Amino acid sequence: MGPRFRGGDEGKSVTVTAPTADLDRVIGFTIPSRHARGRVSRLGPVLDEILSAHAYPAPIETLLAEALTLTALLGATLKDAQGQMTLQAQSPGAIVSLLVCDYKNGELRGYVQFDAGRLAQLGKKPTLDALCKKGHLAITFDQATTKERYQGIVPLVAASIGAAAEEYFLQSEQIPTLVRIGTHRGKDGKLIAGGIFVQHLPEGEVGRERLHVRLDHPEWQHVEALSATMGADELAEPGIPLENLVWRLFNEEEEVRVLAGTALSRGCRCDSGYITEVLRKFAAEDRAEMADENGVISVDCAFCSKKFPVQLSDLVSQPL
Known part of the structure; x- marks a missing residue:
């Protein structure tokens, strides 16, 4: 028996539809029986608009595309519409010395400072370590209504920006997290980026114990294993609706609740x-x-x- 997909915050059953080219959108979902939640996003025209403001070389475009996708995934978890989520990677003396992205109410912006001369000496696909050697990643959540601010910092020693975010949540909040991000450059040279972000609820929906006090947890291991099967090509394929990605992963679960989607736009707030x-x-x-x-x-x-x-x-x- 397949899952019951339910849409909206009220949990009412709906028919899930999406545009033919599903771009510049992020959706949320929860799996109640597994005590898991997540977000799926894909960027297209918004990403191109942000990248086109600078003449970035291809490796820097890809790095910023991945960072913006992660920013959309994490920023969409904010319950405060006027809240802001900021992702900042600093690597003094490295090829990429500064990368900054932020999210506010569906609006994204980002930029990169880098050494073009040293970058040219690397291959076409340099590693994150080669670009940001001995750097740190800071993730900050600012709540506008309550004025609360949460920040965590982790070394940039992971293989990707997504893996660094996993480490951030494990260290800062003791929440097991999976992040996968994929990019694809079309024949027109423009990038499309997609990502999935999945977490085990810290205490479940009924005040269950935190996961880090257990040696293992089969519910999270199950969700993590399924989520890890999502390929980069699927995440960055505009013809696959985001809801379909969730269905492909979790179609055998008892119930999956799909939350209302959020449209994404470029939102530079210079004035x-x-x-x-x-x-x-x-x-x-x-x-x-x-x-x-x-x-x-x-x-x-x-x-x-x-x-x-x-x-x-x-x-x-x-x-x-």
Whole structure:
């Protein structure tokens, strides 16, 4: 007997449908009998829009695509619509010195700082260790309503960004987690990235003991084994609806609850008004040093590569 797929937060039975090309969306699911939950996401046009703001070489595009997919998966777990999830990898002295992505209410943004000269000396598919040697990954959840902030930091010694996230949840929250991310570059040269994120509920749905106090747990081992069979080609295949991916993995479970999906978009929050207010906080002599010969301070947004020119006269004409 196959599972009962149920949709929506109220648990009402629905017919699950999705567009022909299922892109720029993330869905959630739970498996009550296994005390597991997860997210599945796939990025297409949104990913291309973010990447096209910079002339990244292929290895950097792939790394950022994987990081943005992970950001979508983790950010979608936020219950606070105005909350923000930030993923930041820092590797001083490495080829990739900084990678930053964040998620807020379905909006994604991200960028990478890297040494192009040293990157060119590597092969076409450099490892994460080669790019981010001796780096650290920080994952931060900011709750807007409660003002609470949670952050964990792990060394970037794993084989992939997804594996580093698994280590983060195991170390920071003692929650066994599986993350798989796949990318595919089409004939048009554009990347599509997809990912799955699955966790064992920390205490189950009825206050069960935490998993880390047990030597093993067959429920999680079962879900983990099934989830690990999902291939990178399936995750990054736009013609496969996300709901179908969940069905392929868990079609023999008693019940799978599919939650309402969230549309993803590019959401750089740079704003000329905000930049002006930040500049007003600097001392007048510091602002003068920032300005060019025409009295203009040019501020670049690292995320979208837009330039925001601000006249010194606009800063001094209003009270600080």
